[in-house]
Amino acid sequence: MENSILTAHEDAITDVTTDTTFTPWIDGEQYLPNQDVTIETLDPAVTRPIAAIPACDGDDVDAAVEAAWDAYDREWEATSPAERASMLREWVDELRDHEDELTRLECLDTGKPIEQARGEVQGAFDTLDYYASLCRTIGGDQIAAGNGLHAYTRKEPFGVVGQIIPWNFPIWSLTWKLGPALAAGNTSVLKPAQDAPLTAIRAAQLSADIFPDGVVNVVPGTGSDVGNALTGHGGVQKVSFTGSRRVGERVMQGAASHIAPVTLELGSKSPFLVFPDANPSKVGQAVADGIYYSSGEICDAFSRAIVHTDIYEEFLDAFLEAAESYTCGDPLEEGTTMGPLTTADQYESVRKYISLGKQSGSNLIYGGGTPDGPLDRGWYVEPTVFTDVDSDMRIAREEIFGPVQTVQKFDSYEEGIERANDTRFGLSAGIGTEDTSLAHRAAADLEAGIVYVNDYGPILPEAPYGGFKESGIGKDLGEASLDHYLQTKSVYMNLENPTC
Ligand code: NDP
Numbered sequence: 001m002e003n004s005i006l007t008a009h010e011d012a013i014t015d016v017t018t019d020t021t022f023t024p025w026i027d028g029e030q031y032l033p034n035q036d037v038t039i040e041t042l043d044p045a046v047t048r049p050i051a052a053i054p055a056c057d058g059d060d061v062d063a064a065v066e067a068a069w070d071a072y073d074r075e076w077e078a079t080s081p082a083e084r085a086s087m088l089r090e091w092v093d094e095l096r097d098h099e100d101e102l103t104r105l106e107c108l109d110t111g112k113p114i115e116q117a118r119g120e121v122q123g124a125f126d127t128l129d130y131y132a133s134l135c136r137t138i139g140g141d142q143i144a145a146g147n148g149l150h151a152y153t154r155k156e157p158f159g160v161v162g163q164i165i166p167w168n169f170p171i172w173s174l175t176w177k178l179g180p181a182l183a184a185g186n187t188s189v190l191k192p193a194q195d196a197p198l199t200a201i202r203a204a205q206l207s208a209d210i211f212p213d214g215v216v217n218v219v220p221g222t223g224s225d226v227g228n229a230l231t232g233h234g235g236v237q238k239v240s241f242t243g244s245r246r247v248g249e250r251v252m253q254g255a256a257s258h259i260a261p262v263t264l265e266l267g268s269k270s271p272f273l274v275f276p277d278a279n280p281s282k283v284g285q286a287v288a289d290g291i292y293y294s295s296g297e298i299c300d301a302f303s304r305a306i307v308h309t310d311i312y313e314e315f316l317d318a319f320l321e322a323a324e325s326y327t328c329g330d331p332l333e334e335g336t337t338m339g340p341l342t343t344a345d346q347y348e349s350v351r352k353y354i355s356l357g358k359q360s361g362s363n364l365i366y367g368g369g370t371p372d373g374p375l376d377r378g379w380y381v382e383p384t385v386f387t388d389v390d391s392d393m394r395i396a397r398e399e400i401f402g403p404v405q406t407v408q409k410f411d412s413y414e415e416g417i418e419r420a421n422d423t424r425f426g427l428s429a430g431i432g433t434e435d436t437s438l439a440h441r442a443a444a445d446l447e448a449g450i451v452y453v454n455d456y457g458p459i460l461p462e463a464p465y466g467g468f469k470e471s472g473i474g475k476d477l478g479e480a481s482l483d484h485y486l487q488t489k490s491v492y493m494n495l496e497n498p499t500c
Pocket residue numbers: 164165166167168191192193194195221222223224226227228231242243244245247248250251265266267298299399400401
């Protein structure tokens with residue numbers, strides 16, 4: 001069995017890498033950085049190398065920003081929304097022709113189950129398609145100014161934008177960044193995470209004959225090197241980042257050095273409030289999906305189930321039954337529901353939190369281990385549940401970014417809302433109830449940018465996605481994101497008196 005997993009993955013790695021060379025992508029072509037350093041990306045299910053990618057440094061970021069400005073000044077700035085919409089659609093068509101390849105790359109690079117990888121690749125296409133449509137709605141306002149004056153606003157792109165994405169949703173987040181940025185008329189220099197850069201590089205390669213050279217640039221490298229250089233670059237007019245709160249703060253500082261606006265999509269410690277009238281099986285499934293999808297490596301994971309005492313036992317039974325449907329397996333196999341964690345650091349970190357949970361006096365009632373046998377080569381952590389959790393415990397306060405659920409109780413509406421909001425984060429929140437009025441009231445009282453009722457997901461490109469409090473600034477997705485990539489100019493036009 002072990003050998004069959006290893007063999008299947010080695011074959012798949014050969015398949016996806018034989019005809020593709022993974023390098024940075026600058027000025028419409030494969031680019032070899034000045035320094036002779038590579039980053040190696042690993043398949044987390046079998047901890048085998050997939051590809052060694054030449055790593056960029058600050059000089060290469062300079063080259064990419066220069067190429068992006070050349071493209072902007074030369075031709076991109078003058079493109080019409082209709083032309084940009086048409087190119088975005090052409091790109092989607094090209095990517096669709098490579099759906100299987102992109103899906104397998106994403107699965108191997110992140111360890112996501114193949115069905116989840118496929119759904120996210122399709123979500124990426126849908127996002128680009130949405131921004132291709134939205135592109136043609138960019139407009140401005142006419143301002144009532146009285147006779148003799150014509151006042152109006154223009155929406156203009158920034159020029160070159162810097163974008164940084166994480167390893168947990170590589171291709172999907174790439175399109176959350178590039179879709180609105182390109183639709184708005186900007187060119188981009190984008191840094192993928194060193195732990196999962198392959199689909200970003202491949203997607204850029206597949207844009208080669210579509211966008212003018214220099215419109216899309218992808219600069220793999222480390223955060224401390226490339227990330228810092230990009231956010232602090234005086235030629236980058238706007239910065240958009242998805243990742244940890246800690247790095248988000250540094251990104252803001254880098255952007256502040258040249259007063260570039262930032263969009264930040266950071267982490268969270270999202271609550272799901274289960275009210276006494278909730279449907280246990282529906283809500284148990286929603287909470288399990290919210291913490292175990294993508295092995296819990298999701299910024300909006302429902303990592304705090306906060307359950308009314310009256311439904312506690314019933315909910316817990318239903319939740320555990322749903323949790324059992326998540327079992328560790330080979331990500332390449334259809335039907336697998338849980339893959340490994342994506343990085344070795346993340347594996348160590350999640351295990352450390354599980355130890356902390358055990359020492360803190362909470363009760364580990366499910367999981368907590370790592371599978372042995374054929375999967376023991378990978379960075380797997382079993383679906384895990386802690387009960388008897390206090391709000392001040394570290395497992396209840398810090399983002400674990402893994403398949404670890406904490407369960408707490410509440411006795412009154414006020415206590416539930418207070419407990420849910422007792423966090424510095426505010427990305428998402430969930431509500432389990434059959435009472436529509438209660439759902440609306442709780443949705444208003446919860447301090448979160450996204451609220452799900454009786455469900456986890458979906459994520460629609462039409463709906464703004466982003467957090468309150470320390471979960472971020474601004475929004476990805478929706479019209480809001482397009483607007484973040486545009487700056488507004490007010491024009492006052494003095495109308496001369498008619499002379500004839
Ligand atoms: P990071 O925030 O470190 O990484 C996100 C991206 O930022 C990566 O591309 C990374 O590059 C880059 N980066 C790192 N340092 C800098 C820097 N100084 N300047 C600019 N960019 C930088 O997240 P991690 O990957 O380390 O994950 C750790 C924690 O972050 C997780 O446990 C989770 O809490 C949170 N997280 C949240 C995500 C979300 O979706 N909101 C996504 C990922 C993580 P590189 O990795 O190549 O060095």
